[in-house]
Amino acid sequence: MVCYVCAGEGKRSDAVAICILCGMALCAEHVVREELPVLARLHTGMGETRRELPERLPRFLCPACSRALHQAEGEA
Ligand SMILES: [Zn+2]
C-alpha cells in the first residue's frame, strides 16, 4: 500500500497506517495520531464521578477526517 495523500501529490510513500474512518492508507508524515481519554465511572456515596484512566486509546486518522471531526467538536 502507498500513501493516498502522497499519491495525490505525485509521490510514492509506503503506508504505515490506515485511517479508521475512511480507510485511507497513510505514510508516517500524513497520518494523524490522536489519543482518546478512557473514562471509568466510579460510584460513590454521593452519586457518580468520572475518572480518566492512565492508558489512552490511540486512533489513526487522515488529515481530512481529523479536520472534519474537530470541526464537529468545535460546534458542540
Ligand atoms: Zn504521505
Ligand SMILES: [Zn+2]
Ligand atoms: Zn480518513
